[in-house]
Amino acid sequence: MNRQQLRKSLLAQRQALSPQQREDAALQVLTHLQQLPELEHACNIGSYHSVRAELPTAQLNKALQAQGHQLALPVLHPVRPNHLLFLRVSETTVWRPNIYGIPEPVLACTDILPLAQLQILLVPLVGFDLEGNRLGMGGGFYDRTLAAWHAGRLPHLQPIGLAFDCQQVEVLPHAAWDVPLPRVITPAKLWDFRN
Structure with a gap:
């Protein structure tokens, strides 16, 4: 399957x-x-607001905040098209849908x-x-x-993908600009591709 066919199949699953x-x-x-050593102490975590049957992040985000971590969620960059900025969020954050209908915090520098x-x-x-390609x-x-x-x-940033077990495949077609992930967490396990 090509990328579009594979994307369609995985989205359906x-x-x-x-x-x-x-x-x-x-x-x-x-x-x-929560079992990751990096989360033993309060840290800054970039997360996202799940949409379209993605792995739900609402409870996950609340739990991370309750443990003292500073959460930041993405907004579409107002100047650089197709780029993201991450904004600190809290209980008082004001949300609005972006052009894709995804809730994002109102931009404040x-x-x-x-x-x-x-x-x-x-x-x-x-x-x-199985190589961390996303x-x-x-x-x-x-x-x-x-x-x-x-x-x-x-070097201090640790990207971690979040997925359902059904989103894992043997091999993904990938392009030169695709950035593989060092780790992915699914319900079944933590996949570590760093070694």
Whole structure:
């Protein structure tokens, strides 16, 4: 299958999961995530607002905040098209839908948390393979976001994909600009591709 066919197939599998299966999966992913040594102390975590049958992040995000971590969620960059900025969020954050209908915090320069200050970045995905290659929705937002990390300029940043078990495939077709992930967490396990 080519990338578009594979994306369509994986999205259909994800969509076929019941709301209860999705919520149960999210709790299992949270359990794996909370066992990471990086989360033993409060840190800055980039996350996202799940949409379109993605692994639910609402409870996961609340749990991370309750544990004292500073959460930052993405907004579409107002000046650099197809790029993301991450903004600190709290209980008082004002949300609005972006052009894709995804809720994002209202942009305030004082809330921007640069990637250099994030320790962990949770990444959505459509599929991943046994080498950590990631298939996204096709917009390239996270490949652009992770380009500096991939080039070695953000050594303290730890990208981690979040996925359902059904999103894992043997091999993904990938392009030169695709950024593979060092780790992916599914309900079944933590996949570590760093070795």
